[in-house]
Amino acid sequence: MSAGSPHPMVLVEWIDSFQLEAGWHLVDEATERSALVCRSVGFLIGETADVLCLAETIGANQVSGVVHIPVRAVMRRAELTFSSAFQGDA
16 A cells, blocks of 8 residues: 555446346347446555455545455556645645
8 A cells, every 4th residue: 555545545447247137149149248347446455365454434544435346356456646735725
């Protein structure tokens, strides 16, 4: 994690699984789908060899809107920086 913040804000681009709607499908139509690319922004509150753990909202000692993204699904990630009036207020 970043030296400037214990929980840096990150942008993560990752591939998610999906399921076709219920019912019968022709094989050709069912296999034409491409991977579902997702983008998530949040505070990086944890990281293991298996998952990135992002929180949508962070407080003094609490978090909300937590998502666990499998590391194997991550295509790329970037730490976000701030250039606003909030900088230095934290």
